[in-house]
Amino acid sequence: MNFLAAAGSRRLCAMRAVFPYLWRGKYFSSGNEPAENNSVTPMLRHLIYKIKSTGPITVAEYMKEVLTNPAKGYYMNRDMLGEDGDFITSPEISQMFGELLGIWFISEWIAAGKNAAFQLVELGPGKGTLLGDILRVFSQLGSLLKNCDISLHLVEVSQKLSEIQALTLTEEKVPLERNVESPVYMKGVTKSGIPVSWYRDLQDVPKEYSFYLAHEFFDVLPVHKFQKTPHGWREVLVDIDPQVSDKLRFVLAPCATPAEAFIQNDETRDHVEVCPEAGIVIQELSERISLTGGAALIADYGHDGTKTDTFRGFCGHRLHDVLTAPGTADLTADVDFSYLRRMSQGKVASLGPIEQQAFLRNMGIDVRLKILLDKTDEPSLRQQLLQGYNMLMNPMKMGERFNFLALVPHQRLHGRTHQTNARQSKPSPSPVAGFGELAWR
Numbered sequence: 291m292n293f294l295a296a297a298g299s300r301r302l303c304a305m306r307a308v309f310p311y312l313w314r315g316k317y318f319s320s321g322n323e324p325a326e327n328n329s330v331t332p333m334l335r336h337l338i339y340k341i342k343s344t345g346p347i348t349v350a351e352y353m354k355e356v357l358t359n360p361a362k363g364y365y366m367n368r369d370m371l372g373e374d375g376d377f378i379t380s381p382e383i384s385q386m387f388g389e390l391l392g393i394w395f396i397s398e399w400i401a402a403g404k405n406a407a408f409q410l411v412e413l414g415p416g417k418g419t420l421l422g423d424i425l426r427v428f429s430q431l432g433s434l435l436k437n438c439d440i441s442l443h444l445v446e447v448s449q450k451l452s453e454i455q456a457l458t459l460t461e462e463k464v465p466l467e468r469n470v471e472s473p474v475y476m477k478g479v480t481k482s483g484i485p486v487s488w489y490r491d492l493q494d495v496p497k498e499y500s501f502y503l504a505h506e507f508f509d510v511l512p513v514h515k516f517q518k519t520p521h522g523w524r525e526v527l528v529d530i531d532p533q534v535s536d537k538l539r540f541v542l543a544p545c546a547t548p549a550e551a552f553i554q555n556d557e558t559r560d561h562v563e564v565c566p567e568a569g570i571v572i573q574e575l576s577e578r579i580s581l582t583g584g585a586a587l588i589a590d591y592g593h594d595g596t597k598t599d600t601f602r603g604f605c606g607h608r609l610h611d612v613l614t615a616p617g618t619a620d621l622t623a624d625v626d627f628s629y630l631r632r633m634s635q636g637k638v639a640s641l642g643p644i645e646q647q648a649f650l651r652n653m654g655i656d657v658r659l660k661i662l663l664d665k666t667d668e669p670s671l672r673q674q675l676l677q678g679y680n681m682l683m684n685p686m687k688m689g690e691r692f693n694f695l696a697l698v699p700h701q702r703l704h705g706r707t708h709q710t711n712a713r714q715s716k717p718s719p720s721p722v723a724g725f726g727e728l729a730w731r
């Protein structure tokens with residue numbers, strides 16, 4: 291655990307905001323919130339036109355349009371993260387989060403045999419804060435990585451966020467290369483000299499030995515919603531309210547719809563959300579890891595196939611009705627980790643999901659906090675560190691709601707049980723950092 295002392299030991303990062311900002315894992319049931327903003331947005335006009343032309347749309351289509359429509363999508367042209375945005379995420383709360391993830395990747399790289407090169411691939415990197423913290427750890431532990439050829443690959447659909455990521459990571463010391471027509475739409479070099487490339491789709495990232503990271507990425511992928519009825523499963527659709535012409539409402543499809551195929555035959559809940567796109571991404575990650583090696587670390591809020599209605603919106607650090615003023619608020623649904631594990635089966639081994647508080651504790655967050663506190667007498671910095679720790683670890687805050695899942699090649703576990711679920715039983719010793727108790731040598 292010398293890593294913990296070395297990781298960024300010379301650097302306490304600038305203040306990061308903590309209170310009173312809202313984290314998206316906060317759960318609530320959609321549909322009952324007062325409308326906060328009734329304006330007819332360009333996205334609402336677009337959706338009304340679409341529904342008038344082709345009929346009610348699925349919640350998945352609604353979510354995809356609202357979030358990532360190239361012209362008007364919520365994620366495409368704004369910075370929604372942090373104080374002036376709509377919500378806050380763990381890397382924006384505390385530098386310790388990214389530092390411990392940086393250590394996880396180095397630890398996996400060492401355990402898997404110190405490959406001569408690796409790609410670090412992040413899905414949905416937000417402002418690039420998490421990668422920035424990880425790279426600082428890579429620099430601090432440069433003696434370990436000095437003979438390793440590292441490159442960064444960012445999968446990001448948002449033009450605006452990719453510009454912010456570029457600024458965070460490269461400070462544009464070397465001019466960026468841009469080509470909107472190409473699958474690699476931007477290229478640059480980080481402050482520490484690591485090449486970085488941007489893609490809109492994971493499929494376009496070179497299939498080389500890689501470590502993959504997805505933090506609060508899967509929860510923005512579109513979900514289909516289904517309600518059990520006396521006539522069987524019926525999909526929830528979005529339609530125009532017949533009473534108010536510029537208002538949307540939920541309706542049930544009159545007959546079966548294709549996405550019903552994603553519901554398990556033995557499903558006992560009466561309302562389910564299914565996310566086929568998450569399955570596609572997990573299958574792609576699993577195939578890549580089984581072919582070329584490496585690992586994936588997925589962190590998000592979610593459940594193990596038990597929750598029902600989790601679709602919700604956030605705007606200006608407040609919960610927001612999902613059908614009101616579309617395009618101005620974030621939309622999200624809890625990640626079904628049991629589905630992610632099912633989709634990875636056969637190709638790779640999965641570890642977790644394990645709660646964030648357990649994962650970070652196993653990674654040594656308590657030691658890291660002490661090291662950082664010992665380095666400063668500045669009261670505001672000390673308070674920020676303690677508040678950040680509390681937000682990440684407190685079971686009433688992000689500690690229990692957020693989970694970590696890892697995908698590793700089967701060989702990595704050497705004949706041990708390939709699937710462990712920390713919720714089911716006392717965790718057995720794990721060869722993968724973070725998924726078993728921290729061992730002091």
Ligand SMILES: C[S@@+](CC[C@H](N)C(=O)[O-])C[C@H]1O[C@@H](n2cnc3c(N)ncnc32)[C@H](O)[C@@H]1O
Pocket residue numbers: 358365371379380381382413414415416417420445446447448451490504505506507510
């Ligand atoms: C909730 S933010 C999380 C940001 C960051 N990982 C963090 O934790 O601070 C979701 C990120 O995923 C990106 N995103 C959303 N849909 C995407 C998609 N279909 N493909 C790639 N990136 C996407 C967003 O632009 C944003 O960067």
